[in-house]
Amino acid sequence: MKEFISLKIDYAFKLIFGKEGNEAILIAFLNAALKLPQERRIEEITIINPELNKEYPEDKKSILDVRAITSQGMQINIEIQLSNQYDMEKRSLYYWAQMYSRQIREGMAYKELTKTVSINIVDFNYLKQTSSYHNVFHLYEDEEKFQLTDVLEIHFMELPKLLAKWRKREISLWENELVRWLLLLEGADNQEILQILEEIAMKDPVLYQAMNAWEETSEDPRIREAYFDRRKAILDEKAAIREAELRLQEALEEGMAKGIAEGRAKGIAEGKAEGKAEGRAEGRAEGRAEGRAEVAKKLLVLGFEITKIAEATGLSEEEISGLKD
Known part of the structure; x- marks a missing residue:
């Protein structure tokens, strides 16, 4: 064949x-x-x-x-x-x-x-x-x-x-x-x-x-040798991109889970203090926002570009840049 x-x-x-x-x-x-x-x-x-x-x-x-x-x-x-x-x-x-x-x-x-x-x-x-x-x-x-x-x-x-x-x-x-x-x-x-x-x-x-x-x-033996060298380089690059995607997904899941948990706890506390459902809702919303910020910080440390972090978290590029300070 x-x-x-x-x-x-x-x-x-x-x-x-x-x-x-x-x-x-x-x-x-x-x-x-x-x-x-x-x-x-x-x-x-x-x-x-x-x-x-x-x-x-x-x-x-x-x-x-x-x-x-x-x-x-x-x-x-x-x-x-x-x-x-x-x-x-x-x-x-x-x-x-x-x-x-x-x-x-x-x-x-x-x-x-x-x-x-x-x-x-x-x-x-x-x-x-x-x-x-x-x-x-x-x-x-x-x-x-x-x-x-x-x-x-x-x-x-x-x-x-x-x-x-x-x-x-x-x-x-x-x-x-x-x-x-x-x-x-x-x-x-x-x-x-x-x-x-x-x-x-x-x-x-x-x-x-x-x-x-x-x-x-x-x-052609010479072409095949050059071809397999180029193929290896491309597959290595593809593997690196896939690894980055997995790291991004892990960071998102970890950060959002943390943010939701903190938001739930904060919402319950504020809701008890105020005796209102609005307090719980506001606490959860703040927690989610904090979760997105945590994710963004982690992705910055991992070296992801700001534009990609913005797409993944929903934060603006200006908000993400501010997290560097």
């Missing part, structure tokens, strides 16, 4: 979708993802250096997974993430802004800035508001929903949601080209998907090229 490297690892993904000579593969994926009308479909593309060099020493250096530009000048970035590092939407917007703004040159009109697209392929459920596996974002007016400009386009493609729909046979690899390309990323771990893709590849020359490139890459 063939042993393929997983294309969900960014290093392997780039070898197939971001390698010079494989432009046809990238074009096929992008045409399926962007759903452009026939007259505007991508025909030519140039894969370019994924490193966004710093303009100033204090700038943050960014290295994208796959970066390309079409013959029409459209800027495209594809990112693949195995674990939820949070603030994905801000990270994606930051990468988009870097690509868009760095088009400008002296004497260039703003009108000449071209459409910039960020595509995020994630191996976790991220958008809680929808069960759709592919969501596309633009700039729209709040009330009447008309588009301000089409130069901003950000995609989120969630593999677990896609896989769930495929298992329920709500979608088909034979009928949907984007499904086909995305489930290619699951092929290393799913023999049924791999077999279907091999059958489709006999009728799809670009998919056939991708499957061949994937197989050859998977058999």
Whole structure:
């Protein structure tokens, strides 16, 4: 049985979708993802250096997974993430802004800035508001929903949601080209998907090229060594994120339990003193607030970012900053 490297690892993904000579593969994926009308479909593309060099020493250096530009000048970035590092939407917007703004040159009109697209392929459920596996974002007016400009386009493609729909046979690899390309990323771990893709590849020359490139890459000893090194680093990072989540949950449970217990005791005492139910209610509310503060203090000690502590406790960032003093 063939042993393929997983294309969900960014290093392997780039070898197939971001390698010079494989432009046809990238074009096929992008045409399926962007759903452009026939007259505007991508025909030519140039894969370019994924490193966004710093303009100033204090700038943050960014290295994208796959970066390309079409013959029409459209800027495209594809990112693949195995674990939820949070603030994905801000990270994606930051990468988009870097690509868009760095088009400008002296004497260039703003009108000449071209459409910039960020595509995020994630191996976790991220958008809680929808069960759709592919969501596309633009700039729209709040009330009447008309588009301000089409130069901003950000995609989120969630593999677990896609896989769930495929298992329920709500979608088909034979009928949907984007499904086909995305489930290619699951092929290393799913023999049924791999077999279907091999059958489709006999009728799809670009998919056939991708499957061949994937197989050859998977058999190269040097590539496999580099792949397993990168895979280990990603899995270690994923484990660290999971450990942080568990520590956060433990701190929340411990802190809230303490706060509720103290609030109950305080409420009973105040209620007896005042002879009113309001005293007990106020005491419990104060106890819960103290519990949230205790949780926030513990998370600060553990090194969590203030924004994440605010999300977990319901306290404002200003209140949390005040706890440092």
